[in-house]
Amino acid sequence: MEGTQEVKDGAGRExxxxxxxxxxxxxxxxxxxxxxxxxxxxxTEDDEPSIFPKALPWKKYSGTHEGLTVHVVVPGKxxxxxxxxxxxxxxxMLTYASIVSLHPDLIINAGTAGGFRAKGAAIGDVFVATQFANHDRRIPVPVFDEYGIGTLxxxxxxxxxxxxxxKEGKLSTGNSLDMTPQDEEIIKANDATIKDMEGAAVAYVxxxxxxxLIAMKAVTDIVDGDKPTVEEFLGNMSRAAAALSAxxxxxxxxxxxxxxxxx
Incomplete structure (x- = not known):
């Protein structure tokens, strides 16, 4: 956005x-x-009634920080x-419902991601995403192929x-923790430094x-490294979460x- 350009948010406000x-x-x-x-x-976690329907496992934590109203939401279990x-x-779904209910001025999608050593990523690094794309929505039909990648x-x-x-880098999103050869090919085409399982979806909404939207991702595992992804992911979750909280x-x-x- 430039200057004071007028836009409408998810609640229809100017x-x-x-x-x-x-x-x-x-x-x-x-x-x-x-x-x-x-x-x-x-x-603090919301007391009842929540802004979300009672049957849903979604959770919201709210408060202030230096005068700023802050809401943290997670999809729950x-x-x-x-x-x-x-x-x-x-x-x-969570992002849409939260925008409509809370009317944020800014969204930060925070979390963990795999990083590529070849692009300069190391365990514990926190990256700001400069671009979002998908790597597992393969639709080999003209124009639909671009829609599947969904670059934003x-x-x-x-x-x-x-x-x-x-640090900055492009983010590629897919619904699997591992990476198939086809995923790898598309991730490289996306010029991604980091890969996760949510960022492009938050960006879409x-x-x-x-x-x-700002996306901030802490690296838990090196995708092009020599250690098993699951082992690195689980072993470095606490370190990555601490990096985000700092x-x-x-x-x-x-x-x-x-x-x-x-x-």
Whole structure:
């Protein structure tokens, strides 16, 4: 967004790129990714009634940080199997419902990701996504193939990146933790530095509803390394979550009361 261009958000309100940021929505996929930040910011879980339908496992934690209203949402546990509801479908539903209910000025999709050593990623690095794309929506029909990849640019935040000395890279999203040869080919075509299981879905919803989005991903595993992905992912989850809980408060302090166009 440039200057004070008028847009409509998901609730149909007129908003402006020149408006000061006062409410931030943080979308996580996993409880273990979110809780260190929830504790760092001293956020509290919603009391009943929740803004979400009672039957859903979604959770919301809210509070203030340096005068900024902050909401953290996670899809919660699968009702049948009791594991985190990861993947694009749960997070896209959660993001839509949260935007409509909470009217955020800015969304931060935070979480973990695999990183590519060949692109400069290392365990514990926190990357800001510059672009979102999918690598597992293969539709080999003209135009539908581009729709499947679904490339979207992230909200430009050059001043924030420079001020906090953050790393940047393109993000590729798929619904599997592992990577097939076809996935690898498309990820390379997407020029991705990091890969996850949610980012492009959050970007799709944010783009539809014209809400600015930042994605911040901490690297848990090196995709092009020599260690098993699952072993690295589980072994480094706590380290990655700690990196996020250290970095995101600094981001919140920087964006507070600024306009999107000044980020």
């Amino acid at each position: 908003s402006s790129a020149g408006d000061a940021i006062s409410t931030v929505l943080l979308v996580f996929a996993m409880q273990a990714e979110a809780m260190p930040l929830v504790q760092t910011l001293n956020l 699968d009702l049948k199997l009791g594991v985190d509801s990861v993947g694009t479908v749960p997070v896209s 640019a992230a909200t430009p935040i050059p001043n924030l990146v420079k001020a906090l000395e953050l 944010a783009n539809l509803l014209a809400v600015p 970095t995101i408060p600094r981001v919140l302090e920087y964006v507070n009361a600024k306009s999107i166009s000044n980020l």
